[in-house]
Amino acid sequence: MYKIQTLNNISVKGLDRLPRDRYEVASEIGHPDAVLVRSFKMHDMVVPETVVAIGRAGAGVNNIPVEAMSQRGVAVFNAPGANANAVKELVLAGMFLAARNICQAWDYTRSLEGDDASLNSQVEAGKKQFVGFELPGRTLGVIGLGAIGVKVANAASALGMNVVGFDPGITVGRAWELESDVRQAHTVDEVVGQSDFISVHVPINDHTRNLINGDRLRMMPAGGVVLNFSRAGIIDDEAAIAALDEGHLSAYVNDFPTNLTRQHPRCITLPHLGASTREAEENCAVLVADQIRDYLENGNVRNSVNFPEVVMPRGGKGDRLSLVNSNVPNMLGQISTALASAGLNIDDMYNKSRGDLAYTLVDVEGEIPAGVIEDLRGIEGVLAVRVIR
Ligand SMILES: NC(=O)c1ccc[n+]([C@@H]2O[C@H](COP(=O)([O-])OP(=O)(O)OC[C@H]3O[C@@H](n4cnc5c(N)ncnc54)[C@H](O)[C@@H]3O)[C@@H](O)[C@H]2O)c1
Numbered sequence: 001m002y003k004i005q006t007l008n009n010i011s012v013k014g015l016d017r018l019p020r021d022r023y024e025v026a027s028e029i030g031h032p033d034a035v036l037v038r039s040f041k042m043h044d045m046v047v048p049e050t051v052v053a054i055g056r057a058g059a060g061v062n063n064i065p066v067e068a069m070s071q072r073g074v075a076v077f078n079a080p081g082a083n084a085n086a087v088k089e090l091v092l093a094g095m096f097l098a099a100r101n102i103c104q105a106w107d108y109t110r111s112l113e114g115d116d117a118s119l120n121s122q123v124e125a126g127k128k129q130f131v132g133f134e135l136p137g138r139t140l141g142v143i144g145l146g147a148i149g150v151k152v153a154n155a156a157s158a159l160g161m162n163v164v165g166f167d168p169g170i171t172v173g174r175a176w177e178l179e180s181d182v183r184q185a186h187t188v189d190e191v192v193g194q195s196d197f198i199s200v201h202v203p204i205n206d207h208t209r210n211l212i213n214g215d216r217l218r219m220m221p222a223g224g225v226v227l228n229f230s231r232a233g234i235i236d237d238e239a240a241i242a243a244l245d246e247g248h249l250s251a252y253v254n255d256f257p258t259n260l261t262r263q264h265p266r267c268i269t270l271p272h273l274g275a276s277t278r279e280a281e282e283n284c285a286v287l288v289a290d291q292i293r294d295y296l297e298n299g300n301v302r303n304s305v306n307f308p309e310v311v312m313p314r315g316g317k318g319d320r321l322s323l324v325n326s327n328v329p330n331m332l333g334q335i336s337t338a339l340a341s342a343g344l345n346i347d348d349m350y351n352k353s354r355g356d357l358a359y360t361l362v363d364v365e366g367e368i369p370a371g372v373i374e375d376l377r378g379i380e381g382v383l384a385v386r387v388i389r
């Protein structure tokens with residue numbers, strides 16, 4: 001029986017991918033083999049020694065101590081693209097809310113008092129404060145052209161906007177998905193200098209913290225709108241508030257409210273709602289549950305953020321060895337020597353590295369004795385060993 005600990009609510013559709021006769025799933029569970037998580041901050045928790053995999057039912061993994069897990073040989077998976085449409089739709093909504101002053105106008109309507117005739121005259125007198133602007137012909141700058149950024153760029157292009165994108169690490173696949181009229185920028189400054197709207201779609205890390213700072217906000221044309229549906233800290237909140245107060249920015253839309261932003265009359269702050277659709281929650285949970293199951297039952301690695309992609313069909317009749325090690329010379333030699341010394345013949349083998357880590361699957365004829373597993377664990381540089389029967 002595999003044991004899975006859930007640290008957040010995970011969609012039932014995803015949990016249903018883990019058959020009850022083989023999986024025990026609970027928020028409180030002893031000796032879990034794997035953890036399923038959404039936004040729970042795992043940095044301060046003690047991850048049980050029994051855990052071999054962590055599945056993030058979402059995109060960002062900044063709430064998971066990925067480096068520490070790599071050093072322990074724990075695979076971390078996410079669900080790339082599974083919530084991208086949900087975020088795209090909320091970014092579009094954010095652009096419309098800002099361009100048409102909808103939040104302020106709605107507040108105004110709700111503040112009115114009087115009978116319907118009086119309301120009508122207040123509506124007609126008051127509406128001129130909320131005159132907005134239209135999107136066609138305006139420029140949107142998209143920073144980060146991954147699963148979400150590409151969808152945002154293409155949708156804005158379909159709305160008649162000029163779109164300029166920046167992503168030095170764009171994949172060939174994402175570049176193919178982009179509409180041909182999305183222009184490529186070579187620097188962040190080039191994007192901000194020409195964009196009426198800026199939307200960031202990058203992970204938070206040391207390179208992206210305060211990516212949009214006061215200097216860059218000042219480079220934007222007056223009346224600009226910035227949107228942050230990625231992570232708190234990518235846009236400098238203090239600088240954005242200052243730019244709003246100076247009248248240089250017209251709106252700051254974000255998914256990560258703070259006490260600085262949430263009450264500001266020109267900030268539209270949402271409670272981290274980007275991925276909160278039934279569809280996105282199900283897509284993420286299903287994808288990550290399938291990946292965790294394939295890893296536990298077959299050792300296969302798909303969509304990991306720290307392990308190489310390794311998928312080897314199950315053909316052999318004997319045990320499968322799943323082994324994580326530091327990416328240093330002579331590991332494969334030592335692994336095959338340990339197996340050969342126990343008289344085990346190798347049926348199939350797949351080894352791949354990613355950065356400092358390497359991952360190996362070995363199908364052997366017959367059963368691997370417990371002593372051999374201990375020998376493998378004793379090899380310097382071996383981080384984790386599992387036998388899958
Ligand atoms: N608000 C929400 O609920 C919500 C939901 C999903 C994702 N997110 C956030 O959005 C982020 C992006 O998600 P995604 O699914 O598009 O991820 P992704 O991995 O598909 O795309 C991220 C892109 O950013 C690019 N990038 C990285 N550093 C960059 C930099 N300094 N400048 C320009 N580009 C850079 C990468 O090359 C990649 O193409 C996630 O990391 C997560 O933090 C938030």
Ligand SMILES: O=C(O)CC[C@@H](O)C(=O)O
Nearest residue numbers: 038039058059060275276
């Ligand atoms: O799980 C959520 O609701 C948020 C997920 C989102 O922040 C992500 O990075 O995918």
